[in-house]
Amino acid sequence: MAQKKKKRTAMRKIRDVLRLHFGSKLSNQQIADALRVSKTNVFNTLSRCKESGIPWPIPEDLPDTELESAIYSERHTKDKAKDKAKELPDFEYIHEELTQPHMTLELLWNEYSQDNPEGLSRSSFYRHSRKYRKGLSISMKVIHKGGDKVFVDYSGDSLRYFDRDTGKWVETEFFVSSWGGGQQKT
Numbered sequence: 001m002a003q004k005k006k007k008r009t010a011m012r013k014i015r016d017v018l019r020l021h022f023g024s025k026l027s028n029q030q031i032a033d034a035l036r037v038s039k040t041n042v043f044n045t046l047s048r049c050k051e052s053g054i055p056w057p058i059p060e061d062l063p064d065t066e067l068e069s070a071i072y073s074e075r076h077t078k079d080k081a082k083d084k085a086k087e088l089p090d091f092e093y094i095h096e097e098l099t100q101p102h103m104t105l106e107l108l109w110n111e112y113s114q115d116n117p118e119g120l121s122r123s124s125f126y127r128h129s130r131k132y133r134k135g136l137s138i139s140m141k142v143i144h145k146g147g148d149k150v151f152v153d154y155s156g157d158s159l160r161y162f163d164r165d166t167g168k169w170v171e172t173e174f175f176v177s178s179w180g181g182g183q184q185k186t
Contacts, residue, residue, distance in 0.1 A: 009045055011064040013037065014071065017045045022056045041179035048072070089116075089125070091132035101156045105129060152177040 009017075013035055020031045021042075028046070032039040052070045089112050097103050109125050155174045163170050171174065 009037070009041060011067055014045055014049070014067065015058065017042055018049060018054075018056060018058060045071075086129060088120070091129060095130060095132065095136070100160060146181040147179050149180040150177055151180055 016035055017031055017037075020026045020034060021028075026034070027041050027043045031037075033044045035042075040171050048071045052073065054067070054070055058067065072164070094105075094108050097108055098105065105126065109122055112119060112125060119125075152175055155176050157174055159173050159174045160169045162168075
Protein backbone atom coordinates (compact mmCIF):
# COMPACT_ATOMS: atom_id res chain seq x y z
CA MET A 1 0.00 0.00 0.00
CA ALA A 2 1.46 3.36 -1.02
CA GLN A 3 1.96 5.97 1.66
CA LYS A 4 -0.25 8.99 1.47
CA LYS A 5 1.67 12.21 0.89
CA LYS A 6 1.25 14.60 3.80
CA LYS A 7 -0.31 17.97 3.07
CA ARG A 8 1.67 21.03 3.95
CA THR A 9 0.25 23.34 6.56
CA ALA A 10 -1.14 26.57 5.13
CA MET A 11 1.08 29.61 5.64
CA ARG A 12 -1.73 31.42 7.45
CA LYS A 13 -1.86 28.56 9.98
CA ILE A 14 1.91 28.59 10.37
CA ARG A 15 1.86 32.30 11.13
CA ASP A 16 -0.98 31.70 13.62
CA VAL A 17 0.92 28.85 15.30
CA LEU A 18 3.98 31.07 15.72
CA ARG A 19 1.90 34.02 16.94
CA LEU A 20 0.08 31.90 19.55
CA HIS A 21 3.27 30.14 20.64
CA PHE A 22 5.60 33.12 20.94
CA GLY A 23 3.14 35.98 21.33
CA SER A 24 0.47 34.44 23.56
CA LYS A 25 2.70 31.77 25.16
CA LEU A 26 0.09 29.04 24.69
CA SER A 27 0.87 25.33 24.99
CA ASN A 28 0.91 23.10 21.92
CA GLN A 29 -2.42 21.55 22.97
CA GLN A 30 -4.05 24.97 23.41
CA ILE A 31 -2.76 26.08 20.00
CA ALA A 32 -4.03 22.85 18.41
CA ASP A 33 -7.47 23.35 19.95
CA ALA A 34 -7.64 27.01 18.90
CA LEU A 35 -6.62 26.34 15.28
CA ARG A 36 -8.36 22.95 14.96
CA VAL A 37 -5.20 21.10 13.99
CA SER A 38 -3.44 18.20 15.68
CA LYS A 39 -0.94 18.70 18.47
CA THR A 40 1.60 16.85 16.31
CA ASN A 41 1.03 19.36 13.51
CA VAL A 42 1.77 22.21 15.94
CA PHE A 43 4.90 20.46 17.19
CA ASN A 44 6.14 19.73 13.65
CA THR A 45 5.48 23.32 12.54
CA LEU A 46 7.42 24.74 15.49
CA SER A 47 10.26 22.26 14.88
CA ARG A 48 10.51 23.18 11.19
CA CYS A 49 10.52 26.90 12.05
CA LYS A 50 13.24 26.38 14.62
CA GLU A 51 15.37 24.33 12.18
CA SER A 52 14.98 26.91 9.44
CA GLY A 53 16.07 29.74 11.76
CA ILE A 54 13.06 31.96 11.14
CA PRO A 55 13.19 34.84 13.64
CA TRP A 56 10.30 35.92 15.86
CA PRO A 57 8.54 38.16 15.20
CA ILE A 58 8.40 37.25 11.54
CA PRO A 59 9.19 40.32 9.45
CA GLU A 60 5.89 41.73 8.15
CA ASP A 61 7.31 42.22 4.68
CA LEU A 62 8.31 38.52 4.40
CA PRO A 63 6.06 37.04 1.70
CA ASP A 64 4.41 33.65 2.19
CA THR A 65 6.43 32.14 -0.66
CA GLU A 66 9.73 32.92 1.07
CA LEU A 67 8.38 31.69 4.41
CA GLU A 68 7.24 28.47 2.75
CA SER A 69 10.58 27.91 0.99
CA ALA A 70 12.43 28.49 4.28
CA ILE A 71 10.25 26.06 6.24
CA TYR A 72 9.81 23.39 3.59
CA SER A 73 13.19 23.70 1.88
CA GLU A 74 14.53 20.55 0.28
CA ARG A 75 17.88 21.25 1.93
CA HIS A 76 16.47 20.49 5.41
CA THR A 77 14.78 17.33 4.20
CA LYS A 78 17.87 16.06 2.34
CA ASP A 79 20.19 16.92 5.25
CA LYS A 80 17.98 14.96 7.65
CA ALA A 81 17.93 11.96 5.31
CA LYS A 82 21.74 12.08 5.00
CA ASP A 83 22.13 12.32 8.78
CA LYS A 84 19.82 9.32 9.27
CA ALA A 85 21.78 7.32 6.69
CA LYS A 86 25.04 8.17 8.49
CA GLU A 87 23.63 6.94 11.80
CA LEU A 88 22.66 3.49 10.50
CA PRO A 89 25.13 0.80 11.52
CA ASP A 90 26.60 -1.73 9.11
CA PHE A 91 24.04 -4.50 9.38
CA GLU A 92 26.04 -6.81 7.14
CA TYR A 93 28.82 -6.67 9.75
CA ILE A 94 26.30 -7.13 12.57
CA HIS A 95 24.75 -10.16 10.85
CA GLU A 96 28.23 -11.65 10.40
CA GLU A 97 29.12 -10.99 14.06
CA LEU A 98 25.97 -12.78 15.23
CA THR A 99 27.42 -16.03 13.86
CA GLN A 100 30.23 -15.88 16.46
CA PRO A 101 29.84 -17.97 19.65
CA HIS A 102 28.19 -16.15 22.58
CA MET A 103 27.45 -13.05 20.46
CA THR A 104 24.03 -11.51 20.91
CA LEU A 105 22.20 -8.57 19.39
CA GLU A 106 22.18 -6.99 22.84
CA LEU A 107 26.00 -7.04 22.99
CA LEU A 108 26.21 -5.53 19.51
CA TRP A 109 23.69 -2.84 20.49
CA ASN A 110 25.80 -1.96 23.56
CA GLU A 111 28.91 -1.67 21.38
CA TYR A 112 27.07 0.47 18.83
CA SER A 113 25.56 2.78 21.46
CA GLN A 114 28.97 3.36 23.07
CA ASP A 115 30.51 4.26 19.70
CA ASN A 116 27.47 6.32 18.58
CA PRO A 117 25.80 7.99 21.58
CA GLU A 118 23.63 10.12 19.24
CA GLY A 119 22.77 7.14 17.04
CA LEU A 120 19.73 4.88 16.91
CA SER A 121 17.72 4.00 19.97
CA ARG A 122 17.74 0.36 21.10
CA SER A 123 14.29 -0.34 19.66
CA SER A 124 15.22 1.29 16.32
CA PHE A 125 18.46 -0.71 16.21
CA TYR A 126 16.48 -3.95 16.73
CA ARG A 127 13.84 -2.92 14.17
CA HIS A 128 16.46 -2.11 11.51
CA SER A 129 18.23 -5.38 12.28
CA ARG A 130 15.00 -7.36 11.80
CA LYS A 131 14.33 -5.46 8.57
CA TYR A 132 17.81 -6.32 7.29
CA ARG A 133 17.41 -10.01 8.18
CA LYS A 134 14.05 -10.17 6.39
CA GLY A 135 15.81 -9.08 3.20
CA LEU A 136 18.21 -12.01 3.36
CA SER A 137 17.34 -15.18 1.50
CA ILE A 138 18.10 -17.94 3.96
CA SER A 139 16.49 -21.34 3.77
CA MET A 140 17.35 -24.81 4.95
CA LYS A 141 14.31 -27.01 4.54
CA VAL A 142 15.11 -30.57 5.50
CA ILE A 143 12.33 -33.08 6.07
CA HIS A 144 12.93 -35.99 8.43
CA LYS A 145 10.76 -38.77 9.79
CA GLY A 146 10.33 -38.39 13.52
CA GLY A 147 12.94 -40.44 15.41
CA ASP A 148 14.66 -41.62 12.23
CA LYS A 149 17.94 -39.79 12.85
CA VAL A 150 19.87 -38.37 15.76
CA PHE A 151 21.72 -35.10 15.25
CA VAL A 152 24.87 -34.51 17.27
CA ASP A 153 26.91 -31.33 17.38
CA TYR A 154 29.84 -30.00 19.35
CA SER A 155 28.60 -27.17 21.59
CA GLY A 156 31.79 -25.13 21.31
CA ASP A 157 32.11 -24.89 25.07
CA SER A 158 33.90 -27.26 27.35
CA LEU A 159 32.81 -28.43 30.77
CA ARG A 160 34.89 -29.45 33.72
CA TYR A 161 34.37 -31.64 36.71
CA PHE A 162 36.30 -32.22 39.92
CA ASP A 163 37.96 -35.63 40.20
CA ARG A 164 37.99 -36.56 43.89
CA ASP A 165 40.63 -39.25 43.43
CA THR A 166 43.23 -36.92 41.90
CA GLY A 167 41.99 -33.67 43.48
CA LYS A 168 42.11 -31.87 40.13
CA TRP A 169 39.66 -30.32 37.70
CA VAL A 170 39.24 -32.30 34.47
CA GLU A 171 38.27 -30.54 31.20
CA THR A 172 35.79 -32.36 28.94
CA GLU A 173 34.20 -31.72 25.58
CA PHE A 174 30.45 -31.14 25.47
CA PHE A 175 28.23 -32.51 22.71
CA VAL A 176 24.52 -31.91 22.22
CA SER A 177 22.18 -34.33 20.48
CA SER A 178 18.54 -34.33 19.48
CA TRP A 179 16.14 -36.56 17.61
CA GLY A 180 15.12 -35.34 14.18
CA GLY A 181 11.42 -34.75 13.81
CA GLY A 182 9.29 -33.60 10.96
CA GLN A 183 6.23 -31.44 10.63
CA GLN A 184 5.20 -33.03 7.36
CA LYS A 185 1.64 -34.34 7.34
CA THR A 186 1.09 -37.60 5.46
